[in-house]
Amino acid sequence: MNNHFKENASEIKLKSGYSMPIIGLGTWQLKGRECVETVKTAYQLGYRHFDTAISYDNEEDVGEALKGVDRESIFITSKVPPINLNHEDVINSCRQSLEKLKTDYLDLLLIHWPNDEISIKNTFSAFKKLMDEKKIRSFGVSNYTIERLETELPVANNIGLVISANQVEYHPGLNQEDLLDYCINKDIALVAYSPLGRGDILAESVLGEIGQKYSKTKAQVSLRWLTQKGIVAIPKSSSKQHLQENLDIFDFSLTDEEIELIDDLGNSQRLINPELF
Template identity: 40%
Template structure:
């Protein structure tokens, strides 16, 4: 495995790159401050969404930072009520206004709830925004292989998703989706990699953490990155924001990886609201 570092990126299927570690800002009550702290600690990737109602705060952080806009990777997402071609395109325009930027690096269809037609129409709207330079890359979130296959066979679809953002961590390793995405050259991005703290007391993780002199959260993030997956752990605690990026001075060995692989509970280990397979 190539050494991981603070500047490690993943190359997407359109030739662009995404920082492998980012900051998630779902339900962040101090979003601007969290982003600025993350920038100071070396993060160069922020993941937000229309649903989170904090795009404007992310934009304020971008404006307040001394970092050039081109050095920060910004992702947002369109929620399912906007899954028409016109509304998805408008969602992009609205996100850009709130983020106070001329372009977004990545924009996702946030969920598959709108069904085959809605997903198709939303994708066409995002393709329109790509054609106008408003977005560099487009992808999906909470999609299964069947959702992506159907989308790619739909009329007028010319752009393949660059990424699929899903809940992924040692207790829900998403092997079916991950295997499919690897075969199709679609990057996998893990949200809630720290299980919102619910699983970090696991004795296996705690033992491995003690072995390396790291926290359970650091072990889990390191595990995600060693899978080649993009991770966006959320925190607004300054100490934890720093801790979550301090994971480049150790490496999980083969025995660590084997032990963690046995923690997988499949979708029974799902700690979020989303089971992608529940939607046609």
């Protein structure tokens, strides 16, 4: 269990000192009016954590939807694409994200995917500058393996850059237990993307059997499984009913045996192939 995670807490404390809501709204593939309306609805339902990225091409829509809300009450994550990881490109990307999102700072800015063609020292120094200038409150990575973290953590430590989060694919069909243990040990928050396996994982009957006991859906059981392990989840939905459902997971607890049953679904159902990026 993560040091900074308390069961049934709706937030997790990051190594940077800031708190992150344990459920967020994923916005990949939401664009234009649909994105604006979905983010507004999510905010009204109680979402306070929004996950976007330069490559989703929807930062302006997310910014439009959140215009006028108390900035301190929300948590916004964005991501710098791998082609923009040269020092100056990171700085420019962040400036553009801030403009599009209409905000003075990002709560969390991630390296979206690693890029071995660019020196990581060069990349990290830009994120350190953004932290020092308070343009970002926390820094993190995405799609990082244990091996990559082992290599790059000392580089970050050397310049005083704290890696607060690692966003990776994680759902009942891809239980990356070793990576989770490693991140917990290093006090790096693990954020699950595609936490519902893009909908595919909801075919697993064990989730339905467990859900029946608590009058919860398969999606709620999946999200509860993640959050009980101390993992932050950012499900995407454009349906009001699903948005509500995905937030409504803090009034029940899975037993250790139920968690093990879901763990046993294994780690072979990867949906996003890192080789394609």
